[in-house]
Amino acid sequence: MEVTETWYLLLSAALFTIGMIGFLIRRNPLIMFMCVELMLNAVNISFVAFSDVLDDLSGQSAVFFVLVVAAAEVVIGLSLVVMLYRRKSKVSVDDLAELRG
Amino acid sequence: MLELSWLIPASPLLGFVLLVVFGKRLGEPVAGWVATIFSFISFIATVFVFFGLKSLPTEERFHIEKLFNWIDSGSFSVDAGLLVDPLSVTMCLFVTGVGTLIHLYSIGYMHGDANFSKFFVYLNLFIASMLLLVLGDNLLITFLGWEGVGACSYLLISFWFEDKDNASAGKKAFVTNRVGDFGFMIATFLVFTSIGSINYDDIAADASTISGVTATAIVMLFVLAATGKSAQLPLFVWLPDAMAGPTPVSALIHAATMVTSGVFLLIRLNPLLAEADLWATGMISWIGAITAFVAATAAVSQNDIKKVLAYSTVSQLGYLFMAVGVGGYVAAIFHMITHAFFKALLFLGAGSVIHGMHHEQDMRKMGGLRPLMPITGFTFIIGWLAIAGVPPFSGFWSKDEILLYLWNADAVGGKYLWVIGLVTALLTAFYMTRQVLMTFFGEQNFETTGDHAVKPHESPKLMTIPLMILSGLAVVAGLLNLPLKNMHYLADWIEPSLFGNEVHLDTPNSTKWILALVAIAVGLTAIALAGSVYYKKRFNKVEPQFFADAWSIDSSYARFFGGPGRLVFDALSWFDRTVIDGLVKGVGKVSVVAGQSLRPLQTGYIRSYGLSIVIGTLAVAGWFIWRLFS
Numbered sequence: 001m002e003v004t005e006t007w008y009l010l011l012s013a014a015l016f017t018i019g020m021i022g023f024l025i026r027r028n029p030l031i032m033f034m035c036v037e038l039m040l041n042a043v044n045i046s047f048v049a050f051s052d053v054l055d056d057l058s059g060q061s062a063v064f065f066v067l068v069v070a071a072a073e074v075v076i077g078l079s080l081v082v083m084l085y086r087r088k089s090k091v092s093v094d095d096l097a098e099l100r101g
Numbered sequence: 102m103l104e105l106s107w108l109i110p111a112s113p114l115l116g117f118v119l120l121v122v123f124g125k126r127l128g129e130p131v132a133g134w135v136a137t138i139f140s141f142i143s144f145i146a147t148v149f150v151f152f153g154l155k156s157l158p159t160e161e162r163f164h165i166e167k168l169f170n171w172i173d174s175g176s177f178s179v180d181a182g183l184l185v186d187p188l189s190v191t192m193c194l195f196v197t198g199v200g201t202l203i204h205l206y207s208i209g210y211m212h213g214d215a216n217f218s219k220f221f222v223y224l225n226l227f228i229a230s231m232l233l234l235v236l237g238d239n240l241l242i243t244f245l246g247w248e249g250v251g252a253c254s255y256l257l258i259s260f261w262f263e264d265k266d267n268a269s270a271g272k273k274a275f276v277t278n279r280v281g282d283f284g285f286m287i288a289t290f291l292v293f294t295s296i297g298s299i300n301y302d303d304i305a306a307d308a309s310t311i312s313g314v315t316a317t318a319i320v321m322l323f324v325l326a327a328t329g330k331s332a333q334l335p336l337f338v339w340l341p342d343a344m345a346g347p348t349p350v351s352a353l354i355h356a357a358t359m360v361t362s363g364v365f366l367l368i369r370l371n372p373l374l375a376e377a378d379l380w381a382t383g384m385i386s387w388i389g390a391i392t393a394f395v396a397a398t399a400a401v402s403q404n405d406i407k408k409v410l411a412y413s414t415v416s417q418l419g420y421l422f423m424a425v426g427v428g429g430y431v432a433a434i435f436h437m438i439t440h441a442f443f444k445a446l447l448f449l450g451a452g453s454v455i456h457g458m459h460h461e462q463d464m465r466k467m468g469g470l471r472p473l474m475p476i477t478g479f480t481f482i483i484g485w486l487a488i489a490g491v492p493p494f495s496g497f498w499s500k501d502e503i504l505l506y507l508w509n510a511d512a513v514g515g516k517y518l519w520v521i522g523l524v525t526a527l528l529t530a531f532y533m534t535r536q537v538l539m540t541f542f543g544e545q546n547f548e549t550t551g552d553h554a555v556k557p558h559e560s561p562k563l564m565t566i567p568l569m570i571l572s573g574l575a576v577v578a579g580l581l582n583l584p585l586k587n588m589h590y591l592a593d594w595i596e597p598s599l600f601g602n603e604v605h606l607d608t609p610n611s612t613k614w615i616l617a618l619v620a621i622a623v624g625l626t627a628i629a630l631a632g633s634v635y636y637k638k639r640f641n642k643v644e645p646q647f648f649a650d651a652w653s654i655d656s657s658y659a660r661f662f663g664g665p666g667r668l669v670f671d672a673l674s675w676f677d678r679t680v681i682d683g684l685v686k687g688v689g690k691v692s693v694v695a696g697q698s699l700r701p702l703q704t705g706y707i708r709s710y711g712l713s714i715v716i717g718t719l720a721v722a723g724w725f726i727w728r729l730f731s
Contacts, residue, residue, distance in 0.1 A: 020715060024708050032707070097705025 008049035015042035027092040029081050036077075040070050102153030106166045106185045108146040109193055110236060112139050114229040117222060124218035132218035133208035136225045140204050143228065144197035151190050162187055162597045165238050165302065172241075176297060184238035184301055188598035191434060191591075192235040192365060195441050199357045200228045202567040206449055207349040209563035210456060220260065220347070227253035231358050235365065240289045240299040243366065247285065247330065250359045251278050257354060258346040270345035277339040281329015281363075288322035291315065292373075301369060305600055308372035316376035323370060324385055327363030331418045334392045338655045340415055341399075344407040348452030351407060356414045356448050357441040364421040364437060368430045368599075375602040382426050383513030389422025390514070390521040395652055397528035401535070402649035405462050406451045409536050412651065413488070414444060416525060420503055423518060428604030429506035431582065431592045436499035438591075439578045443487040443496055446571035450481035453560040453568065454540060461547070461555065464536065469545040473557045476565045478541045480572040485537045487575040489530035490624040497624075498579035500526060501617050505584075508616055509606050523623055530627035538635040584613060 019038030026032050044063045051059025084091050116139025124132050154162050164185040171181040183189075204224060211220050230253060234246025252275075259271030293299050295315050296307040308316070327333070332340035343355045354360070367374065367385065374382055393416045400412035417440050424433035455462055457474055471478035487494035490501070504526070507519040547555045559565070582591035596603070650656060662670075704710075 020711075024711050024715070093707050096707075099703070100705030101700035101703030 005049045005053045009046055012042045012046040012049065015039075015045070027094055029084060029091055029093050032093065033077050033081060037070065037074070040066055102149045103164050103166060103185050105146050105153070106150050106164075106183050106236065107168060109143050109150065109197070110183075110229050110232040112143040112146065113225045113232070115139060116225040117229055120218060120222045120225060124222055127218060129212070129217040130208050132221050133204070133211070136221035137201060137204040137208065139225060140197060140201045140228050143232065144194075144201050147190065147193045147197050150185060151194060154185060154187065154190055159597055163302070167238075177293065179239055179241050179299065181242065182238035182300075183236040185236070186598045187595050188365075188369065188434070189235050191438070191595065192361075193232060195438050196231050196235065196358050197228065199441050199445050199571070200224075200231075200353060202570055203349050203353040203357075203445065203449070206352075206452070206564050206567040207347075209561045210349050210452055211347065212561075216260070220257075223253055223256050223260070224349075224353070227257070227354060227359075231362070234362055238301055240285075240292065240301075243369075244285060244289065247326075247362065247366075248282070250354070250362065251275065251282070251330075254278075254343070254354050254359055257350040258343045260346055260350070264345075267345040270339075270342040274339040274343050277336050278329045281326045281336055284322040284325030284329070288319045288326065291319045291322070295319075304370065305372045308376050311373070311376055313376065313378055316373055317378045317381045320370070320373055320377040320381050321384075323366060323373075324381075324388070327367050327422075328388060329363070330366075331360050331363030331422070332415050333363070333388050333419060333422055334395065334654075337392060337396065337415050338658060341408055341411045341651065341655075344405070344411050348407065348448060348455060351411070352445045352448030352452065355411065356444040360414065360418055361421070361437050361441070364418065364425060364433055367425050368433060371430060371599055371602040374425075375600075379512060382428070384426070386423045386426025386507075386510065386513055386518055389419040389424075389426060390518050390525075391419075392416070393419025393423065393525045394521050394528075395654070397525045397532065398648045399651035400532040401528060402645065403532075404464055404649075406454060406464050406467070406536065406540060407448070407462060409464075409532060410444070410447055410451060413447075413529065413532065416529065417444065417488075420500065420522070420525070423522060424503045424506055427506050427510040427513060427518070428602065429503060430599055430603050431589075431595050432499070432502040432506050434595060435502055435582045435591055438581065439487070439495040439499040439575070442571055442578050443484045443494075443575040446480060446484040446568060446575050447488065449564070449568055449571065450477050450484060453477040453564055454481075454557075456560050456564070457557040458547070459555055464539040466547050467540045467545075468543045468547075469541070470557055471541040474541075474559045476559060476568060480565075480568040481541065482537060483572040483575055485533045489533050489628060490526055490620060491628075492621060493576075493579060495575055495578035497621070498583065501620055502582065502584065504620055505606065505608060505613065505616060506604070508612075509604075509608060523620065526620060527623045527627045530624045531631045534628045534631035535635050538632065543636070 016039050019035040019042060022035035022038070023032050026035065044066055047059045047063045047066070051057065084096075088095070113136075116136050119139075120127070120132055120136060127135060154164070157164075165182050166185060167180050167182040169181050170178065172179040204221070207220065207224065211217050214220065227250060230246045230249025232246070234243050234250060237243040237246060255271045255275040258274050259268045262268045262271070289299055292304065295311045296303060298304070298307075311319070329336045340355060340360070344351055346355070396412045396415035396419060400409050400416060403409045403412060417436070421433045421437055421440075424430070424436065454467065454470060454474065454477060457470070457477070458467065461467070483494070487496040490497045492498075504519060504522050507514075507522045508516070510518050547557075549555070580588075580590075582589055592603075647653065
């Protein structure tokens with residue numbers, strides 16, 4: 001059986017959906033954070049797949065941008081999570097609703 | 102040399118700025134000298150500009166010195182420009198000339214005042230504003246100066262604001278003038294909507310395209326503005342109270358310069374006046390006539406030396422209005438100039454008397470001052486002869502010119518205007534004679550011995566020199582415009598500013614002679630009459646209280662606005678609070694309500710935000726897919 005681009009796209013869609021659902025239903029900030037990363041990398045897979053199909057390198061270079069931005073985001077996001085754990089031992093994001101309207 | 106024109110208003114403005122910053126440190130008398138010098142520089146610049154303008158051929162004597170573009174918004178564009186023409190330069194000459202003399206006088210008069218330098222700050226700002234008013238090349242610049250002189254007038258009337266009366270006199274002047282200013286503003290809007298410009302040269306060029314009704318409305322509104330500033334009925338009530346200010350202020354602002362700006366405005370707008378209906382310009386004359394007469398009767402019964410002169414100023418300004426209304430613009434300017442000289446002289450003389458009498462203003466407590474104050478007495482007598490219309494003093498020539506125009510004003514007033522003018526001239530000579538007799542002749546009615554002894558003394562040189570210069574001018578100013586062949590210097594000079602709207606009279610010489618003789622006879626009769634009454638001290642017989650209260654006009658205003666008028670104000674205030682404020686507050690309320698109802702969307706749960714992002718994304722994606730397949 002030959003592996004075509006459809007497989008990659010299906011993998012990408014599956015990973016994205018898993019990340020999205022995880023983000024929506026979990027309460028733990030660290031897990032939600034990982035879900036966001038999952039979604040970003042799902043998109044990266046589809047970028048690479050299309051880059052191969054269209055024989056265009058710009059898709060792969062876009063992936064590098066995503067990686068760089070994700071790395072920066074991880075730094076800030078993780079430090080926020082650590083700060084949260086310092087204040088409360090057991091954290092649910094629903095507790096962080098101080099900015100409720 | 103016309104490029105120098107910017108210096109005319111800039112010099113006193115610079116003096117103002119310098120004195121604001123350093124005035125207190127300079128102190129007395131340096132601050133006064135600085136102010137005087139900046140005013141004098143302005144005068145010198147005006148003289149240069151005058152000769153520059155005179156060297157041009159007559160038809161080119163209308164020069165606009167554009168400084169910069171001030172406001173540029175759509176079709177509305179205003180330049181900060183100065184209009185240098187015979188009219189504005191003439192005004193500048195006597196504003197800066199008389200202004201400098203009064204600065205000089207003030208150094209002596211304000212000697213020892215705690216706020217010495219502040220006085221000169223205001224005085225320089227006043228001169229700058231007045232020059233801006235006169236020189237502006239459009240209505241907005243003129244309005245800027247108009248408000249500037251109003252503000253300075255307010256500040257200077259209530260200069261000694263520790264006294265409550267002085268403070269409220271200033272407030273009264275300001276509020277009364279606001280009524281007129283509203284006319285100015287509406288008229289400016291109307292001018293802009295009808296010809297699309299507020300520059301004087303455009304007004305002159307396009308005035309004929311304005312319909313008669315609009316022109317009449319504009320003129321009526323400008324007349325309202327002028328009645329405020331020039332203290333005519335119905336808005337004259339502030340001027341007698343304005344005498345609460347220091348006497349040099351009364352001389353400069355409330356006699357010689359600022360109060361003539363209403364008349365100046367009407368003359369400047371002569372192309373509009375020419376388009377307005379006859380009844381509107383006739384009304385200007387009638388306003389002037391009634392004011393002149395009422396104020397003259399009031400002046401007869403005043404005992405305050407300054408109040409007499411205040412009512413006299415109102416009355417003389419009425420003369421100017423009469424002349425403007427019948428198209429005698431040159432006559433109005435002529436009388437404006439001579440009046441500036443002799444009225445400033447009389448006020449400064451009165452100030453000198455007040456100074457010498459230790460701030461006593463009641464004429465009943467004066468008398469016999471002439472030997473004690475020889476220079477003041479002599480110059481005051483010259484001023485008296487000038488205003489009473491005794492030839493060959495200047496007042497005679499200018500007043501005669503106006504009376505000549507009134508004699509020929511059959512279209513608007515038959516001979517009634519002339520009769521009122523003549524009666525006013527009679528009253529003028531009468532009350533001025535009364536004042537001179539009560540102040541300088543007769544017995545000394547003040548205590549010369551005892552604890553409250555007053556020792557009148559002649560004022561210092563700083564004060565008497567301006568008096569002497571002004572009295573010289575009051576004698577010879579008639580030469581400006583003699584009713585003889587080829588001696589109409591002023592008329593020939595002003596002509597380019599009037600665009601041929603001046604009414605030219607062809608009265609036969611015989612009539613002129615008769616009218617002049619009648620005027621002289623009336624003046625001398627009044628002097629004799631006053632002499633016979635006051636030399637024998639029959640005061641009360643000719644001074645009813647009704648006249649002393651100026652026909653109770655002021656007090657009836659107070660009663661009306663305190664009583665029935667109050668209801669109108671309450672209604673207006675209610676309208677303002679509910680309807681106007683309601684609209685403003687309503688806008689705020691809508692935002693608040695909208696915000697309140699959208700608040701619940703912000704639940705604070707990240708997952709709900711995430712869900713809305715997902716739903717939104719799906720909706721957008723669904724839209725594109727649907728488009729793809731249909």
